[in-house]
Amino acid sequence: MSTVFIPSVLRANVGGAKALEVDGSTVRGIVDGLVLQHPALRGQLLTDDGELNRFVNVYVNGQDVRYLAGLETPVATTDEVRLLPAMAGG
């Protein structure tokens, strides 16, 4: 199980959880696992084609997966996965 940190804007979709334990060996596996647990996240995270929405950044251990292997980035059980959409407030 990897730890996935849920940003506050998405917490309403996951019953308020700040972090979830999710199974998966790649970012795609983790995202699929998340969506399976909480179907309301699907539209927020993925496009209709099943790709990551470009306005949600995903970091594995502090590194943006866009510069790793995207959805195919491997994720180990000890890794921290962080979803991060932009914020507007000022």
Next chain:
Amino acid sequence: MPKSFADLLREARTQIREVTPLEVSALPKGTAVIVDVREEYEWEQGYIPGAEHVSKGYLEQAIEEVAPDRDQPVVLYCAGGIRSLFAAQTMQEMGYTDVASMSAGFQGWKSAGLPFDKPITLSQDQKQRYSRHLLIPEVGSAGQARLLASRALIIGAGGLGSPAALYLAAAGVGTIGLVDFDIVDVSNLQRQIVHTTARVGERKVESASVAIKALNPEIEVVAHEEMLGAANVERIIAGYDVILDGTDTFETRYILNDAAVAAGIPVIHASVFRFEGQLTTFVPYEGPCYRCLYPTPPPPELAPGCSVAGVLGVVPGILGLLQTNEALKVLLGIGNTLAGRLMLFDALETEFTELQLRRDPRCPVCSDEAVAARAAGRPLATTAMGADAPFLLTTTGLAGTISPEARA
């Protein structure tokens, strides 16, 4: 047995190696720390370029800051070469192994026709007001003079802009520009501490200007009472050394980013949501820009502003101060900024998390290709946004979906 001045001087000459001004001027840069041990009023008349200033009276207390390594070569000078001899003795006692005194002192230096610098002098009032800055070697009077000559632009006199405006003013950043078209509302006062209950209903730029002037009357405030948009952004940001982005809309953040990258002005970015904040420093071409970080904005429902989602008042306070810290470092040229790093703050956990950011080699604004395209007069930005950012391209944009109060 009592010793006369002549005895002490003789003794010092036997213990301390003396070097001539010409020998000192021939030292390759960086080989020795050159320390001026005269009084401040003498230093202000001029000093050897690159020299550090430690008055003889503060030598024991302050020398370790400018010469931390006991074995590095140090050359001391005063006005005529006497005080520096005695100061060098003190340094030897402290364990410095390679201390020399410059014979004939600064007068000898000038007589030899060697170049010297004149420090920017602060007024007596400024010396008192900024004394805690002047005591820090990394700031000092040169750094303070730099701040006084600097121009910082704050976009949004709101939750983030409030602490920024006050602390930049307190720090003596000479010109502070404020961009805001809004009016002070009583609901702003839970976090926007630059405004007051008595000024509810006033224009925010006016209200913030009053607060800045009350704190530090010598700051020049430039009020831009307009909404930052594609049509005016270039004009508004021109001439500023650093920009603090404290707006509440994606539209403004992207417009600002694109123009600031083109103009080469660093933008200190922060945003807040309830108990959380994000912070980074965008230094054009040295690190990523806002579009590298977030290529497209989220749909409005995923990114509500403070008036919709709420925010704990201290969160923009904390983030706004961290922005100010970044801005001061950029202006002073000291320390390491957050360029290439995104700092997340969680107030509920009192937790800071750092993520690594990269420049997007295909960024429509800061990539080499984008720079070349701009130079050729055909910027990529608008077309490259394409359908990925539908609500940036609509005629209403966020301006039409969120009320003006929501921008506060």
